[in-house]
Every structure is written in C-alpha cells, then in structure tokens.
Amino acid sequence: MAPETPAQGPAPRYFTWDEVAQRSGRDKERWLVIERKVYNISEFTRRHPGGSRVISHYAGQDATDPFVAFHINKGLVRKYMNSLLIGELSPEQPSFEPTKNKELTEEFRELRATVEQMGLMKANHVFFLLYLLHILLLDVAAWLTLLVFGTSFMPFLLCAVLLSAVQAQAGWLQHDFGHLSVFSTSTWNHLLHHFVIGHLKGAPASWWNHMHFQHHAKPNCFRKDPDINMHPFFFALGKILSVELGKQKKKYMPYNHQHKYFFLIGPPALLPLYFQWYIFYFVIQRKKWVVSIHGPRVPHPLSPVP
Known part of the structure; x- marks a missing residue:
C-alpha cells in the first residue's frame, strides 16, 4: 500500500x-x-x-x-x-x-x-388517493349493511362480497406502498403501508417486507426466494426435484404425485394455514405488539424498495 x-x-x-x-x-x-x-x-x-x-x-x-x-x-x-x-x-x-x-x-x-x-415510474398521486378512498368506502358499506339490515343470509352474503373485494384491493395497494413506489420519500410510503396492511388487512408490514424484499432480491431462486420455498411442507418446486424426493420418500409428502393433490391442499393450506400461522409466528418472535403500544416505528431513511 x-x-x-x-x-x-x-x-x-x-x-x-x-x-x-x-x-x-x-x-x-x-x-x-x-x-x-x-x-x-x-x-x-x-x-x-x-x-x-x-x-x-x-x-x-x-x-x-x-x-x-x-x-x-x-x-x-x-x-x-x-x-x-x-x-x-x-x-x-x-x-x-x-x-x-x-x-x-x-x-x-x-x-x-x-x-x-419515459416517466413510467412516476406515480399518479390522485389515482392512489382515489384507490384508497374507494377501498375505505367499500369497507364502510360492508359494515353498514350488517348494521342496517341485520345478520340474515343475504346481508351477510353481501357483506362478505364487499369485504372480499376490500381485502383483494387492499392487498395490491399495500404492495405499491411497500415497494416505496408512490411517493418520492420513503416516510410517506412506509406510513401508508403500515396503515393499509396493518389496519385494513391485519398483518404486520415488517412481515411483508421481510418476505417480499427477498422475493425481489432473488426472484425464483431456490432457498433465497421465500415465495417458492414451499418444500418441505406440502410441495417441492420443479419437475426434477419433486420426482426425486417423491421416489426416494424423503421428507413428508409424495412429491412425485403433487400435481394430483395440489388443488385439494394448495389453496386451503396457503392462505388460512401457512400465511396465518406465519404471521402469528412472526409477530410473537419479533414482539410486534410493542409497536401497537408505543406507536409505529419511524422508518429508517435507508429502508429499501424491492
């Protein structure tokens, strides 16, 4: 030197x-x-x-x-x-x-x-404002339906339809805020992300960030992208790996026959079981209830966008 x-x-x-x-x-x-x-x-x-x-x-x-x-x-x-x-x-x-x-x-x-x-990465703030307002309107309409018409079958069914639309739309809205792609500063993106995913969907923003940042860092890379790390629970990714594990009777499932039982186990296991279980596990492991007591953590200025 x-x-x-x-x-x-x-x-x-x-x-x-x-x-x-x-x-x-x-x-x-x-x-x-x-x-x-x-x-x-x-x-x-x-x-x-x-x-x-x-x-x-x-x-x-x-x-x-x-x-x-x-x-x-x-x-x-x-x-x-x-x-x-x-x-x-x-x-x-x-x-x-x-x-x-x-x-x-x-x-x-x-x-x-x-x-x-070309300016394709510049967000239209009016669009996202209307997006959020229409979600809140549907949410209010769902609960007013039960309040006004009671809990008989038809009001209950209408409320379920409205809330399902709310959850689906809020999922994509929190996705955009979580990517820090709406505002030019990370603070507003983080605050609205916490509101939409935390208050409208009932999941911690940090859990989504933990999972989704890795997905975009290494998309579809085995053992690095959590979106495809279903093995060893119910499924194994790919034609070769699934057949090899199934024939060798390794781990827990007959993976070489997973194409036959996917629609029986996949959708019910993914949302009600895996996501809900992992959310509660994440909250308990990282003591996320402290946030609700002391208020949301101020986002770090270096927090990334996936």
Whole structure:
C-alpha cells in the first residue's frame, strides 16, 4: 500500500472477482460489489434496514442493479456505505461477475433507463388517493349493511362480497406502498403501508417486507426466494426435484404425485394455514405488539424498495 500524502491520499486496494467470490459464506467474511467498489458487509448485515437476508443474498456478487432498484435516496445511502468500503475491482476485471451474461445485463440496464426517461415510474398521486378512498368506502358499506339490515343470509352474503373485494384491493395497494413506489420519500410510503396492511388487512408490514424484499432480491431462486420455498411442507418446486424426493420418500409428502393433490391442499393450506400461522409466528418472535403500544416505528431513511 502506498504511503498517504496530502495530495493523493492512500492508494486504493484492488481485488479480483475470485477474491470477492470467496467472501460469500455464512461462516466467513461477506463482500459485495456496487459500481466496481468493494464493500465488506460482514457486520453490517445485522443492521441493514431492509433485513440481513436481502443484502446477504448478494455476498460475493455484483449488487449494482439491486442497489439502484431498492433505494430511493441513493446519495444518502452512499454516505452510510463509506465506512464499509475496502477497495475496488482491479482495472482489468469486468464490472460484474464473469459468469453473468454481459449482453443481457447491458440490455436490462438500457431498458430501465428508457423506462425512467419515459416517466413510467412516476406515480399518479390522485389515482392512489382515489384507490384508497374507494377501498375505505367499500369497507364502510360492508359494515353498514350488517348494521342496517341485520345478520340474515343475504346481508351477510353481501357483506362478505364487499369485504372480499376490500381485502383483494387492499392487498395490491399495500404492495405499491411497500415497494416505496408512490411517493418520492420513503416516510410517506412506509406510513401508508403500515396503515393499509396493518389496519385494513391485519398483518404486520415488517412481515411483508421481510418476505417480499427477498422475493425481489432473488426472484425464483431456490432457498433465497421465500415465495417458492414451499418444500418441505406440502410441495417441492420443479419437475426434477419433486420426482426425486417423491421416489426416494424423503421428507413428508409424495412429491412425485403433487400435481394430483395440489388443488385439494394448495389453496386451503396457503392462505388460512401457512400465511396465518406465519404471521402469528412472526409477530410473537419479533414482539410486534410493542409497536401497537408505543406507536409505529419511524422508518429508517435507508429502508429499501424491492
């Protein structure tokens, strides 16, 4: 390392992709690359506002594209990243892993730039206001139906239809707020996300963030995307894995016959059992009832958007 001088400062440390890739396991250092800069996230993962798993999924890899996609105020985030910086890629090294498809990566970045220039990522606040108001109106109409007409079969059925529409629509609305895609600052997105998913749907926002951030960090990646980690409960993903597990009689179910019992077990198990069980487990494990007593936690300015 060259000696520090007032004019130049210390010379940067250079790393190869082989050195970065070696720091990707659970029991050793974790490094990642953003815009050719190498960062040591070994200790930071536990303090990462978006969750330790989201950032850990990119250990040993280039995280430039998810960094751009997940954070609104990138300038603020970079200030926090300075303490994690340990060097940069050597000049002869490519900007992303050699195993990545260069043409596909460049085409994706070009597409994203085009979409942003066209203004397709700018939300219409009036639309989302009307969206929220119509959900609240349907919710009020459902309960007024029971209040005015009683709990006989027809009023009960109408109330069920209205509340089902409310739950479906609120699910997609909280999805947009959870992605921090409506307002230009994370605070308003977080507050409305807490209101819609917490008060209208009865689930903790942090549970959704914990699951959904990982989904968008590594979509459809086995053992990293929780949306496809159904194994070993009822189903196994893919034709090859399910047949192998079923024939070997491993784990709990005859997975090679899962296509026959999916519609009998899948929908009933996914919503009433798995989601409800996991929500209660998440609340108890992380003591989320403290939020309702002391008020919602002020969102961290670096909280990411998936």
